[in-house]
Amino acid sequence: MDESIIWTEKYRPKTFDDVIGQDHIVQKLKSFVEKKNLPHLLFAGPAGVGKSTLALVIARTLYGDTWKENFLELNASDERGIDVVRIKVKDFARTRAIGTVPFKIIFLDECDALTREAQQALRRTMETTTTTCRFILACNYSSKIIDPIQSRCAVFRFKPFDDAQRQKMLDNIAATEKLTIEPDAKTALVSVSEGDGRRLANLIQTCASVAPTITASNVYDLASTLSPHELQALMQLLVQQKFVDARAKLHELLVLHGLSGTDFIKQFSQEIWKLPISERAKVTLVDKAGDIEFRMVEGSDEFLQLEALLAHAIYVIADQNSSR
Ligand SMILES: Nc1ncnc2c1ncn2[C@@H]1O[C@H](COP(=O)(O)OP(=O)(O)O)[C@@H](O)[C@H]1O
Ligand SMILES: [Mg+2]
Structure with a gap:
């Protein structure tokens, strides 16, 4: 398997006849x-x-x-x-x-x-x-x-691709790459990718890179990790002080992509260190993230807690901007 080429590009149709749907x-x-x-x-x-x-x-x-x-x-x-x-x-x-x-x-x-x-x-x-x-x-x-x-x-x-269309894309990639995919993993790939052809191709490639046989649990595990691109987009909104947009992005990641709150917090905490903010602001945020994770594990509403975390981040970033 050639891992150097991204499958979304490799499997991007080049002619009208190749286009599905x-x-x-x-x-x-x-x-x-x-x-x-x-x-x-x-x-x-x-x-x-x-x-x-x-x-x-x-x-x-x-x-x-x-x-x-x-x-x-x-x-x-x-x-x-x-x-x-x-x-x-x-x-x-x-x-x-x-x-x-x-x-x-x-x-x-x-x-x-x-x-x-x-x-x-x-x-x-x-x-x-x-x-x-x-x-x-x-x-x-x-x-x-x-x-x-x-x-x-x-x-x-443009409409999202329906299940049958995503199934066709999956079969096409699987055949060319000679992948072994268990039947319920196929169902999982189609369902987790929603209407999104890019997400589907990315997910298949990620799964194929970790195990020779793709199982449904591979799919669900890997689907719950956030792509760095999406998380960075959310962080960017926080830096720009756009709370409403950041909240919408959070909703998208949690509801549409089925990410769990604790998965989100883990990746969010890592991303904090890359933000263009002061060391002190970073520490405050990581501390808060730990706090929020604890509350979530204790059973409080995930979305509410994460929303509070975003709000907190907005304040911390605004604060350090004004004290510069
Ligand atoms: N009509 C299609 N048939 C098959 N695969 C497609 C089709 N459209 C998109 N894809 C897959 O989805 C990926 C993302 O599509 P793209 O056109 O970049 O989406 P966007 O609507 O975001 O511009 C492509 O690289 C390709 O792998
Ligand atoms: Mg595009």
């Missing part, structure tokens, strides 16, 4: 591509449902070997902000597309991270580059995108 979206996109006539697109939907994948499939199909020259991928939530996005877009839009397609594609991910002002700027950029570029915008919620942008785009709503 999202049937009516695929059908429409295919017809745009066949006519080499693409409107601006807005892809809305949760994580891991094929938004980036389909943007890439469009580019590969349209441009063939020169897709990389004609496709620019940017992330709107990049902390360097909309100005960097604008400069990069302008640079990219300056030259014509290579080959027979009259436009290039700019894929802008996580557009709901843009403020309304930034979205206005983006709208203007879309207008000024319209002869050379098409935009594909991706977001979780289309309601967070301003109307003038929505009305310039063909909007596609």
Whole structure:
């Protein structure tokens, strides 16, 4: 087994025919591509449902070997902000597309991270580059995108993959990697991954890396460890003093990903040491985390306790910022 390549990338469909599900979206996109006539697109939907994948499939199909020259991928939530996005877009839009397609594609991910002002700027950029570029915008919620942008785009709503579709992805990976997976482990993988194709591929890879035969208990054990990326996203929200968002993220991790409160605390405590805060603030937080863990073990409500921990973290971070 080649462990150097991430399976989410290895198993990302490269052609329309490889794409599982999202049937009516695929059908429409295919017809745009066949006519080499693409409107601006807005892809809305949760994580891991094929938004980036389909943007890439469009580019590969349209441009063939020169897709990389004609496709620019940017992330709107990049902390360097909309100005960097604008400069990069302008640079990219300056030259014509290579080959027979009259436009290039700019894929802008996580557009709901843009403020309304930034979205206005983006709208203007879309207008000024319209002869050379098409935009594909991706977001979780289309309601967070301003109307003038929505009305310039063909909007596609992506659905989470259903059980049968995730089963198909699993079978595909299992066959290629020659994995041995017990039947109830298959059920577990499909159920734990919810509608998310990325989570599924990641989880299969993690399970395969620890044991030659994947059992259901492997799956549940490994599913309960948080990906560093998600935990860091939550920590980031605390640093930015966004309590409501941090609380929503906590809810997502606990309810949607089925993480236990004590698992959360363990990983949270480790992550505290990496925060850009004073030593004293770190110690205060770790101390509090220990306290909260004790209360949880004693049987108090996990979510309430963790919520209190987040609130405490917000105070501690605010406090040390103001005393700097
Ligand atoms: N339609 C699909 N068919 C099969 N696998 C898919 C499909 N869409 C996504 N995947 C798997 O899920 C992963 C994440 O998909 P991606 O398109 O990056 O999601 P997002 O909607 O967050 O952009 C891909 O790398 C691939 O492994
Ligand atoms: Mg994506």
